[in-house]
Amino acid sequence: MELLDAVASRRSIQTYASTPVPKETLLGLVEAARKAPSAANKNAWRFVLVTERQTLDRLSETHRFCGWLASAQAAIAVVIDPSATGYWLEDSCVAATMIWLAATDAGLGAAWGAMHQAADPVESQRRQDYVRQVLGIPAGLSVPVVLGIGFPAGEPRPRALPDLPQLVSWERYAAAPDG
Numbered sequence: 001m002e003l004l005d006a007v008a009s010r011r012s013i014q015t016y017a018s019t020p021v022p023k024e025t026l027l028g029l030v031e032a033a034r035k036a037p038s039a040a041n042k043n044a045w046r047f048v049l050v051t052e053r054q055t056l057d058r059l060s061e062t063h064r065f066c067g068w069l070a071s072a073q074a075a076i077a078v079v080i081d082p083s084a085t086g087y088w089l090e091d092s093c094v095a096a097t098m099i100w101l102a103a104t105d106a107g108l109g110a111a112w113g114a115m116h117q118a119a120d121p122v123e124s125q126r127r128q129d130y131v132r133q134v135l136g137i138p139a140g141l142s143v144p145v146v147l148g149i150g151f152p153a154g155e156p157r158p159r160a161l162p163d164l165p166q167l168v169s170w171e172r173y174a175a176a177p178d179g
Helices: 003-009 023-034 053-059 067-071 088-105 121-135
Strands: 045-050 074-080 109-114 142-150
Touching: 023 045, 023 074, 023 088, 045 053, 045 088, 053 067, 053 074, 053 121, 067 142, 074 088, 088 109, 088 142, 121 142
Parallel strands: none
Antiparallel strands: 045 074, 074 142, 109 142
C-alpha cells in the first residue's frame, strides 16, 4: 500500500474479528514507531505489546471511552519518560500515528485509547495509575495512548471530511469561507 493510500483509508476501528494478530506483525508495527521522528532524536519511548485476553479486558476498563479494547486482539501502549524530553507528548503521538498507519498498511484496524487527559489532570492521573498498575510500568513514566489493534470485524463507514479550501490559508490565517 502506498503511504497516501494508508492515510486515506485509515479509520478508527473499534470492533475486531477474533483472529489473533501474529507477534511478528505487532513487532513490525513497533518497528514503524521506532523510526518515527522524536525531538532531538531522544527516542524516549518504549512500547508494551499486549495480547493476553485478560490484560486487554482490564485495559478496556480504564475509562468509559475505551470499552472497545475488550474486542481488540492486541494493544500497544506507548510509554515515555517525560523527564527525558520536553516534547514527550508530541513524540508519543507521532510514534502512535506511525503504528496506526503501519497497522492500516498491514490490513489491520486500530483505534486510539487516550490515557493522557490534558483537560482533567485528576482523571489523567487516575488513568495513568491504572494502566501503569495493569502493565507493570514504573511510576514516573507516562502512557499517553494505548492503541487497540486487530483485524476489522467489518468494513468501516466512509468518513466526512471538510473540503480542503475550508482548511487552508496561504501566507496568513483566514477564517474558513462560509459554506
